[in-house]
Amino acid sequence: MDTDLVIVGSGLFGLTMARRAAEDAGARVLIIEKRSHIGGNAYSHTDPETGIEVHTYGAHLFHTSNERVWEFVNRFTSFTNYVHRVYTTVDGVVYPMPVNLGTINQFFSAAYSPDEARALIASQAAEIDEGRADENFRTKGISLVGEPLFRAFFEGYTAKQWQTDPEDLPASIVSRLPVRYTYDNRYFSDTWEGLPTDGYAAWLERMADHPNITIMCDTDFFDESQPYHRDALVGKVPLVYTGPLDRYFDYSRGELGWRTIDFETEVKPVGDFQGTSVMNYGDRDVAYTRIHEFRHFHPERDYPRDKTVIAREYSRFAGRDDEPYYPVNTDADREKLLAYRELAKDEPKVLFGGRLGTYKYLDMHMAIASALSRYDAIVGPYLRGEDGAQWGALA
Amino acid sequence: MDTDLVIVGSGLFGLTMARRAAEDAGARVLIIEKRSHIGGNAYSHTDPETGIEVHTYGAHLFHTSNERVWEFVNRFTSFTNYVHRVYTTVDGVVYPMPVNLGTINQFFSAAYSPDEARALIASQAAEIDEGRADENFRTKGISLVGEPLFRAFFEGYTAKQWQTDPEDLPASIVSRLPVRYTYDNRYFSDTWEGLPTDGYAAWLERMADHPNITIMCDTDFFDESQPYHRDALVGKVPLVYTGPLDRYFDYSRGELGWRTIDFETEVKPVGDFQGTSVMNYGDRDVAYTRIHEFRHFHPERDYPRDKTVIAREYSRFAGRDDEPYYPVNTDADREKLLAYRELAKDEPKVLFGGRLGTYKYLDMHMAIASALSRYDAIVGPYLRGEDGAQWGALA
Numbered sequence: 188m189d190t191d192l193v194i195v196g197s198g199l200f201g202l203t204m205a206r207r208a209a210e211d212a213g214a215r216v217l218i219i220e221k222r223s224h225i226g227g228n229a230y231s232h233t234d235p236e237t238g239i240e241v242h243t244y245g246a247h248l249f250h251t252s253n254e255r256v257w258e259f260v261n262r263f264t265s266f267t268n269y270v271h272r273v274y275t276t277v278d279g280v281v282y283p284m285p286v287n288l289g290t291i292n293q294f295f296s297a298a299y300s301p302d303e304a305r306a307l308i309a310s311q312a313a314e315i316d317e318g319r320a321d322e323n324f325r326t327k328g329i330s331l332v333g334e335p336l337f338r339a340f341f342e343g344y345t346a347k348q349w350q351t352d353p354e355d356l357p358a359s360i361v362s363r364l365p366v367r368y369t370y371d372n373r374y375f376s377d378t379w380e381g382l383p384t385d386g387y388a389a390w391l392e393r394m395a396d397h398p399n400i401t402i403m404c405d406t407d408f409f410d411e412s413q414p415y416h417r418d419a420l421v422g423k424v425p426l427v428y429t430g431p432l433d434r435y436f437d438y439s440r441g442e443l444g445w446r447t448i449d450f451e452t453e454v455k456p457v458g459d460f461q462g463t464s465v466m467n468y469g470d471r472d473v474a475y476t477r478i479h480e481f482r483h484f485h486p487e488r489d490y491p492r493d494k495t496v497i498a499r500e501y502s503r504f505a506g507r508d509d510e511p512y513y514p515v516n517t518d519a520d521r522e523k524l525l526a527y528r529e530l531a532k533d534e535p536k537v538l539f540g541g542r543l544g545t546y547k548y549l550d551m552h553m554a555i556a557s558a559l560s561r562y563d564a565i566v567g568p569y570l571r572g573e574d575g576a577q578w579g580a581l582a
Numbered sequence: 583m584d585t586d587l588v589i590v591g592s593g594l595f596g597l598t599m600a601r602r603a604a605e606d607a608g609a610r611v612l613i614i615e616k617r618s619h620i621g622g623n624a625y626s627h628t629d630p631e632t633g634i635e636v637h638t639y640g641a642h643l644f645h646t647s648n649e650r651v652w653e654f655v656n657r658f659t660s661f662t663n664y665v666h667r668v669y670t671t672v673d674g675v676v677y678p679m680p681v682n683l684g685t686i687n688q689f690f691s692a693a694y695s696p697d698e699a700r701a702l703i704a705s706q707a708a709e710i711d712e713g714r715a716d717e718n719f720r721t722k723g724i725s726l727v728g729e730p731l732f733r734a735f736f737e738g739y740t741a742k743q744w745q746t747d748p749e750d751l752p753a754s755i756v757s758r759l760p761v762r763y764t765y766d767n768r769y770f771s772d773t774w775e776g777l778p779t780d781g782y783a784a785w786l787e788r789m790a791d792h793p794n795i796t797i798m799c800d801t802d803f804f805d806e807s808q809p810y811h812r813d814a815l816v817g818k819v820p821l822v823y824t825g826p827l828d829r830y831f832d833y834s835r836g837e838l839g840w841r842t843i844d845f846e847t848e849v850k851p852v853g854d855f856q857g858t859s860v861m862n863y864g865d866r867d868v869a870y871t872r873i874h875e876f877r878h879f880h881p882e883r884d885y886p887r888d889k890t891v892i893a894r895e896y897s898r899f900a901g902r903d904d905e906p907y908y909p910v911n912t913d914a915d916r917e918k919l920l921a922y923r924e925l926a927k928d929e930p931k932v933l934f935g936g937r938l939g940t941y942k943y944l945d946m947h948m949a950i951a952s953a954l955s956r957y958d959a960i961v962g963p964y965l966r967g968e969d970g971a972q973w974g975a976l977a
């Protein structure tokens with residue numbers, strides 16, 4: 188085999204690793220990708236009817252404070268000056284999110300100063316008996332932000348996200364609820380933020396575009412009918428695996444829990460459906476958690492003025508065949524994760540990386556940062572044949 | 583005299599012109615500045631008690647879509663990623679400005695879509711008899727945005743800005759009132775925006791820092807007790823004048839009207855007074871038009887957490903000895919302006935530039951752009967001694 192490194196999965200972790208290996212060590216890299224396109228969940232496609240860029244696996248906003256990541260990604264794309272903000276509809280009224288001084292003053296019809304608002308929320312939070320705070324998510328939430336804000340902005344949304352009544356969720360899943368006592372309603376507060384100027388697909392393609400990198404799409408690592416499957420490769424060639432950790436080990440230590448999202452995408456015959464890119468819906472009797480309207484991610488583009496693409500999001504627990512999106516992370520999950528980590532140590536020359544391979548929610552910049560540093564520490568020295576470079580040690 | 587060009591006024595127009603003349607034509611430039619510091623109205627100082635940067639002549643936000651200007655200013659300073667937003671307090675409630683879909687939905691306690699909101703405002707605007715729209719500012723305003731929004735967000739503020747009842751202001755001063763049917767509440771919509779990373783004073787100093795540029799502060803061009811006064815210079819050396827146009831001609835064609843602002847600056851013993859950089863006050867019984875809180879311009883800086891600097895702004899007509907800030911621009915003003923322009927044509931080798939010298943409200947980037955292009959067209963060719971370069975022609 189004329190391959191120095193095989194990477195399973197062409198998401199941002201896999202692509203970053205491939206690029207570094209190809210450029211830094213001059214390695215010949217083969218990427219195996221199950222889907223029919225590269226890029227993992229960051230991928231986007233152009234809606235054929237409207238020409239609007241649709242984030243295929245849910246809205247992706249790029250943001251980072253990591254200078255190395257920022258410089259790395261800027262080799263492949265420039266970024267627009269889009270700054271993400273989110274609104275929420277609760278009981279027939281729209282409010283800015285995350286809950287901030289503007290939300291509070293709107294909700295209470297007031298003009299409180301930061302200190303006044305802080306004092307008000309503290310007094311409302313104190314209304315719950317101290318001993319009860321740890322009973323469940325609801326009592327905990329009230330002890331943090333008071334009942335009025337909790338009911339309006341956290342209770343219904345959480346119930347829908349978890350398909351569970353907040354009184355039946357453990358208090359432990361929340362340690363703080365975001366409330367800001369300024370009018371700042373930036374969703375992220377990183378140094379750099381924006382959307383890839385020519386879209387995600389173009390960015391991801393450029394990362395993969397290197398003579399040393401070969402990609403095979405529609406190729407499942409566990410499909411033994413194709414030559415690059417697990418049993419044919421493991422131990423024979425250095426391997427980076429970014430698929431689901433439990434799947435790699437045939438679920439031998441149990442299934443890790445994930446939440447997934449169902450998207451209901453629709454072209455609407457109006458120029459502007461909701462006036463903003465993301466509208467949350469806090470009411471429990473509205474089945475979806477939020478609606479994305481993709482045109483608002485690129486106000487600078489010349490999109491049609493009489494059509495728009497929206498996607499309603501419905502949150503639910505993932506079955507084995509669903510796309511795994513957010514780790515659930517119960518105590519039982521964490522135990523299984525530790526067991527899988529033990530197994531992983533014994534896999535010869537396999538590095539488990541990325542969101543699925545480490546069972547960690549990673550934002551894009553974190554996936555990239557993780558790939559960069561694990562290349563530096565493990566894959567790079569090994570490929571360059573440095574003295575004492577041991578694949579397994581840190582993997 | 584070993585000076586190739588004299589510039590009256592060290593504001594952004596004067597500094598840009600000086601820099602170009604010094605660098606491009608190698609000219610020896612002398613800048614005469616009346617104040618004890620350079621930079622004109624863009625200047626800022628550090629509040630001695632708190633270390634907070636205070637914009638000495640009112641809040642200055644840099645924004646531009648002009649690439650040449652952006653490249654030019656970036657030679658002297660980098661810019662933070664600050665994005666300006668403004669809120670307003672009306673009748674005891676805080677709303678986002680400029681009036682947008684968020685303001686409308688908050689004001690009407692609703693969740694209107696863009697089209698629904700547009701239809702509502704159009705129907706409210708239609709309530710005024712068509713013939714009455716041009717009667718005065720108030721009827722005109724109502725015909726544009728309807729009475730509820732006009733009363734809440736435009737009437738009181740305008741009355742305070744102009745010290746005049748909107749019913750007594752002409753309809754002609756307004757052609758549109760800003761209402762946005764999205765949630766976008768960016769105050770500016772230029773490609774580039776931000777604040778100078780090390781502050782305005784450092785930026786302006788760096789512009790002036792060139793071996794060919796000499797600056798004399800505390801030097802009034804009309805003060806005949808100092809050598810560089812009008813009568814000593816005009817006709818003898820090329821001159822760029824950025825002071826008030828009417829003052830140059832001894833008010834011989836009458837005074838041009840300006841509005842000015844009184845600032846009431848105060849250090850408050852709280853970490854955060856109002857939670858945002860600019861809060862407007864729409865109610866007529868609140869004397870000030872807005873309050874600035876300077877710490878919020880630089881959230882990235884390490885400012886004290888127990889003190890803050892605010893400035894209340896009061897708007898009024900300027901007398902001859904007040905700082906002229908905004909041109910009033912009545913019909914009478916425009917007539918005087920034309921008369922002064924006639925006089926200006928006969929001034930030998932004097933170019934009238936900038937905000938005061940042209941009686942035009944210029945944002946910083948416009949003052950810079952204007953200086954760059956007038957250097958290219960007039961001052962540059964003249965200083966380089968190009969064939970046929972005529973100072974007066976275009977000035």
Ligand SMILES: Cc1cc2nc3c(=O)[nH]c(=O)nc-3n(C[C@H](O)[C@H](O)[C@H](O)COP(=O)(O)OP(=O)(O)OC[C@H]3O[C@@H](n4cnc5c(N)ncnc54)[C@H](O)[C@@H]3O)c2cc1C
Nearest residue numbers: 196198199200221227228245247248408430541542550551
């Ligand atoms: C709904 C949603 C919204 C998000 N929003 C944001 C956001 O706004 N901002 C942000 O920074 N991040 C966001 N993220 C996170 C972002 O998607 C991840 O950071 C990024 O996808 C991680 O890259 P990765 O390479 O680790 O994983 P992935 O992108 O998941 O890539 C893994 C790849 O491995 C492939 N694969 C799996 N199994 C196999 C197999 N057996 N054989 C071959 N190939 C296989 C998959 O098909 C996939 O292409 C979001 C994620 C989700 C799910």
Ligand SMILES: Cc1cc2nc3c(=O)[nH]c(=O)nc-3n(C[C@H](O)[C@H](O)[C@H](O)COP(=O)(O)OP(=O)(O)OC[C@H]3O[C@@H](n4cnc5c(N)ncnc54)[C@H](O)[C@@H]3O)c2cc1C
Nearest residue numbers: 591593594595616622623640642643803825936937945946
């Ligand atoms: C309250 C206020 C807020 C503003 N906010 C913004 C903003 O947010 N964003 C933005 O882009 N722009 C803003 N501006 C505009 C900005 O200040 C101007 O664009 C800029 O000052 C224009 O530069 P200039 O050189 O034309 O004039 P100035 O800055 O006014 O400079 C003229 C200089 O000439 C000097 N001078 C006058 N007469 C004489 C004399 N007889 N002898 C010697 N020197 C003299 C003056 O002292 C002054 O230093 C604001 C302006 C004001 C007034």
